[in-house]
Amino acid sequence: MLFPMTLALDIFRALADATRLRILTLLRSMELSVGELAQVLGQSQPRVSRHVKILCDAGLAERRKEGSWVFVALGKPDAVAPVAAALDRWGAAEPDHWALADVARLAAVRADRAASAAGWFEDHAGEWDAIRSLHIAESEVEAAMAAVLGLEGGETGSLGTLIDIGTGTGRMLELFAGRARSALGIDRSSEMLRLARVKLSERGLSNTELRQADLYALPMADGAADVAILHHVLHFAQQPGAAIAEAVRVLGPGGRLLIADFAPHDREDLRTRDAHTRLGFSDAQMAQWFANASLVPARIETLGGGELTVKLWLGQKRDKTVELREVKAA
Secondary structure, X not given: XXXXXXXHHHHHHHHOOHXXXXXXXXXOOOOEEHHHHHHHHOOOHHHHHXXXXXXXXXXXXXXXXXXXXXXXXXXXXXXXXXXXXXXXXXXOOOOOHHHHHHHHHHHHHHXXXXXXXXXXXXXXXXXXXXXXXXXXXXXXXXXXXXHHOOOOOOOOOOOOEEEEEOOOOOHHHHHHHHHOOEEEEEEOOHHHHHHHHHHHHHHOOOOEEEEEOEOOEOOOOOOOEEEEEEEOOHHHOOOHHHHHHHHHHOEEEEEEEEEEEEOOOOOHHHHHHHOOOOOOOOHHHHHHHHHHOOEEEEEEEEEOOOOOOEEEEEEEEOOHHHHHHHHHHO
């Protein structure tokens, strides 16, 4: 893409500062709040905010307010990709000492996030289903999910191979494993999985398997699943886009990903009390993550009537083989 001269000048001015280069490098790893950037950089939040504004004005970063937090992500690929390629080329010979220090501090931020969430899950595993029901009527969400997946009157095995990512106490497996040839539930919490095993055993769901694993490194081969579910999981994720990309990795061509989560809201207490990392997601955010992961949006449902609004996003994985044949035919 050819940039107008003024935009090119804005980009070069924005990059003419060591702190802003460090921020851009950190954002290439994950979205971060302004407070987390300040923690990694060892600078005050007002100072970091000023640097972030300059990067945003140049199109190299984007800000999004969630409650009292402001998250910062990379800007549009057209602006960021050439800069990232140049930085990679120039930094290949010898890593900068600031970059190495920032990577170490970023790892500490990630560890703090993960420890906070893991501790909350372990403390609340026994009341997990009750906590979910406080947020929204789960029966309504579950019925809508079944409808979106086309399960009204469907046959056993119609879902093919199912993976429930962040299965918790196994509720999605309870609902949908009977319509799958085989079903795998993964969760990082051993306590959650213990409760799920009891529940699924009582239901006699012999085609299900539970494994302790991370949503960013699913224990499944590329293209092995037909349907993946992320049910009230993404708002706990440090990197929602990466979680979606990993879910899509295990889907075969034409496979479907169903996400159930909250629309944007301002319930800050859910972040502090219930370890929510993100206060909901917009359709635009989800559309961008879908596009990045080669998912075609198939359906969006909005479920109001509860304390929070729940959204369902269904995406289908592109069949690149078919697309290639179509291109050759054209």
